[in-house]
Amino acid sequence: MPPSPSPSPGVQTTLVTVDIVVLVVYFLLVLAVGLWSMWKTKRSTVDGYFLAGKSMTWWPVGTSLFASNVGSGHFIGLAGSGAAAGIAAVAYEWNGMLMVLLLGWLFLPIYIASGVTTMPEYMQKRFGGKRIQLFIAVLYLFIYIFTKISVDMYAGAVFIQQALQWNIYLAVVLLLFITALYTVAGGLAAVIYTDAAQTGIMLAGALTLMGFSFAEVGGWNALLEGYATAIPSVRIPNSTCGIPRDDAFHLFRDPVNSDLPWPGVIIGMSIPSMWYWCSDQVIVQRSLAAKNLTHAKGGSLLAAYLKILPFFIMLLPGMISRILYPDEVACGDPEVCTEICGNPVGCSDIAYAKLVMELLPSGLRGLMMAVMIAALMSSLTSIFNSSSTIFTMDLWRSLRPRATEWELMIVGRVFVLVLVVVSVLWIPVVQASQGGQLFIYIQSISTYLQPPVSIVFLLGCFWKRTNEKGAFWGLTLGLLVGCIRMVLDFIYPTPLCYEEDDRPEVVKHVHYLYFSTMLSFLTLLLVVVISLATEKPRPEQISRLTWFTRFDPVEKPREQLERVFTVERESRKTLEMITTDTKETAVMERTNGKACHQRKDSASSVSSIQIQSRLVSALYWLCGMERRMEGGNEPVPPPSPEAAICSLEEDTCLRHVVNANLLICISVAVFIIGYWA
Secondary structure: OOOOOOOOOOOOOOOOHHHHHHHHHHHHHHHHHHHHHHHHOOOOOHHHHHHHHHOEOHHHHHHHHHHHHOOHHHHHHHHHHHHHHOHHHHHHHHHHHHHHHHHHHHHHHHHHHHOOOOHHHHHHHHHOOOHHHHHHHHHHHHHHHHHHHHHHHHHHHHHHHHHHOOOHHHHHHHHHHHHHHHHHHHHHHHHHHHHHHHHHHHHHHHHHHHHHHHHHHOOHHHHHHHHHOOOOOOEOOOOOOOOOOOOOOOOOEOOOOOOOEHHHHHHHOHHHHHHHHHOOHHHHHHHHOEOOHHHHHHHHHHHHHHOOOHHHHHHHHHHHHHHHOHHHHOOEOHHHHHHHHOOOOOOHHHHHHHHHHHHOOOOHHHHHHHHHHHHHHHHHHHHHHHHHHHHHHHHHHHHOOOOEHHHHHHHHHHHHHHHHHHHHHOHHHHHHHOOHHHHHHHHHHHHHHHHHHHHHHHHHHHOOOOOHHHHHHHHHHHHHHHHHHHHHHHHOOOOOOOOOOOOOHHHHOOOHHHHHHHHHHHHHHHHHHHHHHOOOOOHHHOOOOOHHHOOOOOOOOHHHHHHHHHHHHHHHHHHHHHHHHHHHHHHHHOOOOHHHHHHHHOHHHHHHHHHHHHHHHHHHHHHOOHHHHOOOOOEOOOOOHHHHOOOOOOOHHHHHHHHHHHHHHHHHHHHHHHHHO
């Protein structure tokens, strides 16, 4: 792991007793919220564990969307991008504002009408067959395990090591243990409610640090003037190393020679963003947990409003950190950078941690440590829960279609523990990446793998003619092309500021956002052409599975009617058995006192059995396995259409309220994007 940056003289850079107390209080709060949510919700069914019983209101859904998105990597990465290149990186945040609204108003009605639990399950229902479902499930798990977990683990490791001076494995194992405890036991409900608590902690701490940062730098005007002159004292002559960009305060930049060309920001950034906000299991699963469509829309609105804040609480403090500590945060010589943070590429990743450890007094440093841990834990719990859902509902049920509900609950919880082990084993890889290349890797994954998936979901939801062959081969060929470009990027990395750029023309002159645009159009063309050249989708692959058919009536198939008649026959048999048992009980009550004497003799053994039963019941409650006590050994039957599909009906008054807020939120997004463009 890179060494901690050298502290300024006379500055306390480790946590003291007050900070440790704040951290302990934070952990107790998280555990209390987790236990409360476990007591409040039903976790013994597939629906209850993976979708929180579809009972969530708008505010926990919205805060969970925000907390799941804003991990510790956000604090480290966005502040580092601000320190290195200005405000352009916030385009990802404000683009997300619009995409999460797209989720609430366009995609969610389709997902709710289809009655699905996972996104691969939607693919299976929409296109039929198993191959595209399994393909999407494996791809999602790959992205979660090797990108999202790794970037959050790295960012959390930077903070933990600088603040606590702990062994990195000890710190991460402790965090993962606490994270896994309420994720395994509480399911999605515990994750959502703890996300809500951690969002409040994150905002309180980040706003506090923002206030200290602006006070230290001298205000807004001092930020605007000071950033341009934040040049390190030691840098390589005749190079751009360590010199701030001239367009640092421009959101839309030159379309040819800039780091984020504005046409690519509008289109090339929007397609991967659409995948993340509209078809990623981590995000969609929270919205599907809402009690109805109106609350799901309200959650999207709250998340969109909260997405305004990272610009002020993460990116601008990163720019201030460069002004206050230019020789360290903006180091311009590889040898100096290696000495400061262990990374010759640059040390902008330490910008946020540097502010925390240098500016904040005792107590508030502990609060910010809690903020970073909250960001890490909220994103990890979201990934763990969603990965568990995909593995259990898509992969395991494909292998064992007659798996019992008890078995599915066990598999879902065990897979969370498997992910914890993978996270720990992944730490050496994260350490070796040293941060700078890690974020390039994450960016490459999103740009080169997500556009084909996004296009397939877009066409599946809004073009009825899309069929399985078109979707599968468009997705496969699109991912193949994306992987080729990704491999080229790893073979020919971006040269350092003092090196000559001798990369191949296709890598050197085709920006990754432009490549994302071209890859999207290639996938679109492939899906359309192959779909038109092959057979039409069957009616059951369209009904209630696209935007135009979401209000189709629910047909009750013949098998469903037979199942209803079977249940009625079983109910009659049960009633007859109860009547027979009642008669037998009456006969036994007329027997001699010998049976009564035997019951008295066995009173002590019955008492001990009751105590054991209470202990077992408590263990079942902790794990959310109450259904096992009810004899839930039968295979999970396919849910009836009425039970599986949520209504799209909305209260008229509330619908007008959320629609009015939609217009306000879009107006705010357009204004801030236009102002900084």
